[in-house]
Amino acid sequence: MAAQITVHIAGSERSVPEQTTAADLFADDRAVLVARVNGQLRDLAHVLAEGDIVEPVTAAEQDGLDVLRHSTAHVLAQAVQELDPQARLGIGPPIRDGFYYDFDVETPFNPEDLKALERVMQRIINEGQTFHRREISDADALVELGSEPYKCELIGLKGGAAEDAAEGAGVEVGGSQLTIYDNLRKDGSRAWGDLCRGPHVPSTKVIGNAFKLMRSAAAYWRGSEKNPQLQRVYGTAWPSKEDLKAYLDRLVEAERRDHRKLGAELDLFSFPDEIGSGLPVFHPKGGIIKREMEDYVRRRHIEEGFEYVGTPHIAKEGLFYTSGHLPYYEEGMFPPIGLDSGDYRLKAMNCPMHNLIFRSRGRSYRELPLRLFEFGSVYRNEKSGVVHGLTRVRGFAQDDSHSYVTAEQAPDEIKHLLDFCLGLFRDFGLDDFYLELSTRDDSKPEKFIGSDEQWEIATTVLEDVCKASGLELVPDPGGAAYYGPKVSVQARDAIGRTWQMSTIQYDFNQPERFGLEYQAADGTRKQPVMIHSAKFGSIERFVGVLTEHYAGAFPVWLSPVQVLGVPVAEDFEPYLRDVLDRMRRKGIRVELDASDDRFPKKIRNASKAKVPFILIAGGEDQAGGSVSFRYRDGSQENGVPIEDAIAKVLDAIEAKAQVGSAPV
DSSP states (O other): OOOEEEEEETTEEEEEETTOBHHHHTTTOTTEEEEEETTEEEOTTOBOOTTOEEEEEETTSHHHHHHHHHHHHHHHHHHHHHHOTTOEEOOOOEETTEEEEEEEOSSOOOHHHHHHHHHHHHHHHHHTOEEEEEEOOHHHHHHHTTTOHHHHHHHTTOSTTHHHHSTTTHHHHOSSSOEEEEEEOTTSOEEEEEEOOOOOOSBGGGGTTOEEEEEEEEEEGGGOTTSOEEEEEEEEEOSSHHHHHHHHHHHHHHHHHOHHHHHHHTTOEEOOTTTOTTOOEEOHHHHHHHHHHHHHHHHHHHHTTOEEOOOOSEEEHHHHHHHTHHHHHGGGSOOOEEETTEEEEEOSOSHHHHHHHHHTSOOBGGGOSEEEEEEEEEEOOOOTTTOBTTTBOSEEEEEEEEEEEOTTTHHHHHHHHHHHHHHHHHHTTOOOEEEEEEEOOTTOGGGOOSOHHHHHHHHHHHHHHHHHHTSOEEEEETOSBTTBOEEEEEEEOTTSOEEEEEEEEEESSHHHHTTOOEEOTTSOEEOOEEEEEESSSOHHHHHHHHHHHTTTOOOTTTOSOSEEEEESSGGGHHHHHHHHHHHHHTTOOEEEOOSSSOHHHHHHHHHHTTOSEEEEEOHHHHHHTEEEEEOTTSOEEEEEEHHHHHHHHHHHHHTTOOOOSOOO
């Protein structure tokens, strides 16, 4: 009888023969793609050892879906080299909703190339090739991959720093041991192979036909314009054909909602080349939305006990050495500006200047919590490849606040800030949230400031408040800022996409670096805890998110034009203008379409403008001292007395309501 070992599955012990693999344990469940063994993802071919804790991983969880997508990226690379043996391989990681792979090819890919690649990929998938893991030394890998210069460069990046050196490199050489994954045919012959950390699905057949190549684009090797330009092919992969179709349908809907497109159509904002990438301008109608948001959040901050301050856009470079931004965040800041025989920097954060306000005079424990707030304009040196409309810009305004508290006050202050954030989003029509807790990466201590004890205290405080909220809490190991852990509010929009919104960060570091103190009740000097919070995060970004969430059809209180008057004929313009003037005097934003267009075209134009209330007046309305409402869905409410019409609009503004159809 074969020797037995004990493994743990779903909390129970199980005795199995030596040399049992994860595949043996889950042979009856074809949905299992990989296994989590002692917390690490492993191929199903992984041989188990005494005491191993084993969990099945399917595509129903993100880890499994990522493995499926990374395996599909390998099939793409195999197809590319089958059609073009001279193609050289870059990096091919899974990403949100899919994967990509970079190639050095002589001619850029075109749409017909992608279709041809899909056909080859489907043939490889149908062959049922297996992914076989093979350990290899650095020296042997350099010989075997001698014709793959980018892979050879990755070998030199092996280990925990790989991801820092090149985006996506962690999937290739993220561990201490180099491995190559060979794709084996059913007869055992090697069809293809790639340098890869793994794991992978057991067979290409698992991928099925639920994949699609989406597009190609230029991408610099390792993200630097100093390096060769490669061709990046983006694709997507899902557990089933139905999931793929649902995703493609969501893309169509997302394209319809694209804030860049709607911004132009609705005359809200633009991105002039003359100003520069990532530096948007707001037009009058977009300015109304932005102003309403600013007025709202300024009022709400004051209601929540914050004091409004103002700080400059630029400061001496030394300030950002004191704060730690230059030692730890220099790549995110713009280059220095020579001035007065010294160097200045555009600020990337407002916190250093708020610290100087706190430090400007002596502080007592009686003043704490001290809450400072401003709309601070900050500037981030984002790479051109990640700049995207309003949602990733280089210059933006933060509704930035900093609470200075005693250590004992920190939990209540964080709860106060979290409740504030959630209430704010609900007022803007976002009410589906979860929380993400970003913590330190203990494997990279050089990237973080502070003692283990400080990090443990800060993380525990944030975690306890998050759990007490009752919201789902998702861990984000390694995602913390250099000065402390943070919790972010992740909000889902109308089509289920997730956006990171507010962030709340516990900072034990900057008060120490700036020498901040307050006098405690016993007369001693103590260091406060600093809590960073940004509600919108970036006002520009939040405008972009709301534009897509509402597909440009904003609730009444945010709509640039709340009521658009459309007379049935020119004769009724004076009557309708008088009604609109009465509304304007009540603070309602109104416009009158006095163009020469015929009435049906005016209605079509009004619908395209996504105005919540289209006010119509004809002969019966004028005779009866009333108006008619037409709504976004085409429904209509006729014969509404003027005073009732004004009250209806004011009520919708006060309630921050979304109005799309006539009342039933």
